Amino acid sequence: MSEFDLIRRYFADIGPVRPDAALGVGDDCALLEIPPGQALAVSIDTLVSGVHFFPDCDPERLGHKSLAVGLSDLAAMGAEPAWSTLALTLPAVDEDWLRSFSRGFARLSAAHGVRLVGGDTTRGPLSVSVQVHGLVPPGGAIRRSGARPGDRVFVSGTLGDAGLALRQILDGADVDEALRGRLECPEPRVRLGRGLRGLATAMIDLSDGLAADLGHVLQASGVGAELELARLPLSPMVADVVQRAGDWSLPLSSGDDYELCFCAAEADAARVEAIAQAAGCQVTAIGTLSKVSGLRCRLPSGDLLETGMTGYDHFSAG
Amino acid sequence: MSEFDLIRRYFADIGPVRPDAALGVGDDCALLEIPPGQALAVSIDTLVSGVHFFPDCDPERLGHKSLAVGLSDLAAMGAEPAWSTLALTLPAVDEDWLRSFSRGFARLSAAHGVRLVGGDTTRGPLSVSVQVHGLVPPGGAIRRSGARPGDRVFVSGTLGDAGLALRQILDGADVDEALRGRLECPEPRVRLGRGLRGLATAMIDLSDGLAADLGHVLQASGVGAELELARLPLSPMVADVVQRAGDWSLPLSSGDDYELCFCAAEADAARVEAIAQAAGCQVTAIGTLSKVSGLRCRLPSGDLLETGMTGYDHFSAG
Numbered sequence: 270m271s272e273f274d275l276i277r278r279y280f281a282d283i284g285p286v287r288p289d290a291a292l293g294v295g296d297d298c299a300l301l302e303i304p305p306g307q308a309l310a311v312s313i314d315t316l317v318s319g320v321h322f323f324p325d326c327d328p329e330r331l332g333h334k335s336l337a338v339g340l341s342d343l344a345a346m347g348a349e350p351a352w353s354t355l356a357l358t359l360p361a362v363d364e365d366w367l368r369s370f371s372r373g374f375a376r377l378s379a380a381h382g383v384r385l386v387g388g389d390t391t392r393g394p395l396s397v398s399v400q401v402h403g404l405v406p407p408g409g410a411i412r413r414s415g416a417r418p419g420d421r422v423f424v425s426g427t428l429g430d431a432g433l434a435l436r437q438i439l440d441g442a443d444v445d446e447a448l449r450g451r452l453e454c455p456e457p458r459v460r461l462g463r464g465l466r467g468l469a470t471a472m473i474d475l476s477d478g479l480a481a482d483l484g485h486v487l488q489a490s491g492v493g494a495e496l497e498l499a500r501l502p503l504s505p506m507v508a509d510v511v512q513r514a515g516d517w518s519l520p521l522s523s524g525d526d527y528e529l530c531f532c533a534a535e536a537d538a539a540r541v542e543a544i545a546q547a548a549g550c551q552v553t554a555i556g557t558l559s560k561v562s563g564l565r566c567r568l569p570s571g572d573l574l575e576t577g578m579t580g581y582d583h584f585s586a587g
Numbered sequence: 588m589s590e591f592d593l594i595r596r597y598f599a600d601i602g603p604v605r606p607d608a609a610l611g612v613g614d615d616c617a618l619l620e621i622p623p624g625q626a627l628a629v630s631i632d633t634l635v636s637g638v639h640f641f642p643d644c645d646p647e648r649l650g651h652k653s654l655a656v657g658l659s660d661l662a663a664m665g666a667e668p669a670w671s672t673l674a675l676t677l678p679a680v681d682e683d684w685l686r687s688f689s690r691g692f693a694r695l696s697a698a699h700g701v702r703l704v705g706g707d708t709t710r711g712p713l714s715v716s717v718q719v720h721g722l723v724p725p726g727g728a729i730r731r732s733g734a735r736p737g738d739r740v741f742v743s744g745t746l747g748d749a750g751l752a753l754r755q756i757l758d759g760a761d762v763d764e765a766l767r768g769r770l771e772c773p774e775p776r777v778r779l780g781r782g783l784r785g786l787a788t789a790m791i792d793l794s795d796g797l798a799a800d801l802g803h804v805l806q807a808s809g810v811g812a813e814l815e816l817a818r819l820p821l822s823p824m825v826a827d828v829v830q831r832a833g834d835w836s837l838p839l840s841s842g843d844d845y846e847l848c849f850c851a852a853e854a855d856a857a858r859v860e861a862i863a864q865a866a867g868c869q870v871t872a873i874g875t876l877s878k879v880s881g882l883r884c885r886l887p888s889g890d891l892l893e894t895g896m897t898g899y900d901h902f903s904a905g
Contacts, residue, residue, distance in 0.1 A: 393635030
């Protein structure tokens, strides 16, 4: 089977046909028509075998996750997903693997109305690069730089679940399947992100851990934050680890949460809550921004935690 | 040095600042503003170490080539390059390597007015994925499917030079530096491609070899072709190999030419020539399309060559 047959078979028809994609897989370029008054939001991410996922991971879940991480970036801009491209590097042609991978990719594509419009398949060590393309009114895009002193800091979902799953896997322990699902099948918070247009002053998605990612918002906005750790939304399993070990690194600095962290005026807290409910998503206020730069974490005891913590770094802790 | 510092230092300011990129490197997404009446042409390509380039290749040339292959796809649509994204996977942080790679990438970006607007840097086996984004009036895009019986087939430049360089390298022979440049530093035919809007009936860029790539045009257009091999534009070195061995595989089926192959009405041949001259690019008519499907090659002797030849296949001949 040639490269071309392979692409054609598994990737020619993923996601809904969209009239705004004039040309998709099968020419030198895909041709996309952006509606007037919309900006295009784009983000590219690579997942590498042995670094971002285990070589024996379920290919269907990998297909899901390789798109999910990009959709999470679109969510963090308040953008509406529209198209994707896929650059897949494979050590060999394995039809079972391709079938499963494309099924996971296709299911999430369908759920968010994303059409796969182009790609490249090459031979080499297993890795997946996906670029997502979304639409957002230029003034509606939620950047990292708009947060103001006095804003409340919010996060969606719960923190540290993926990190705990990874820890269990690396420890050779029994892995809780719900936690494993959080690591391998993150749900991008697209509806929530879009709903927060005009309301969130700044937003980021949590891929490298709360401390590091919120740090980017603080830096871009020129503000600081004080978090109340007692308020961090934790699953019972993560809460148990934190309580027993007195170690907050799971919710603060483990990666792969793919939740949204955003800032909004105190006065808008009720609107934020209503939008979260409409999006079917839990949202929790975890702290407050101030003019004093840096990130401070108040422990449940009332003490302030020294935070030299940074998040997952692909080169130092990969 | 963290991933973020690294990206910031070498990739934060590549290509000219463009007012239509509202947000570039350093947020969850880049935000691009597409002018009204233009469609967006996108293409993604991956170059893998040991497959598409030698592990010890000059990083500056790799930076050039990783963008050039995408610009060649834009050229083949008649699109005007505008933005790029870069997903770089590196085994380790090597500042010398990054400096050289980014210099090659930056120089070609500047030459074509392409702004690098986003990316991802990860740890893993060396590979480079680049997505290019170009602009083209929707009706002006040149597809693979518009060729008609009676059209002439043209190619730009010369064929088989990169293939001969690769052969010399693999044979351990002295490598001609001009040929090596054709392999490692291809010049995307952007001006020629754009100039052919409204004139070329179909176009493709030659990455997998003339026979395979023209084959895609023939299939998409529902036509066949007869090529006159004596007319193929060959450098003296490739011509010598063909003549001595009587083997046409270099110009017909070696990869990495990154020339354009296109079709146009016989009556437009003079206009094609004028556009090629304006683009500073040689163009040669090499054959004619017909209703009879398939690709036939007439040898200089007058005999028809049986063509079971296909091009470079990343999975079978990689």
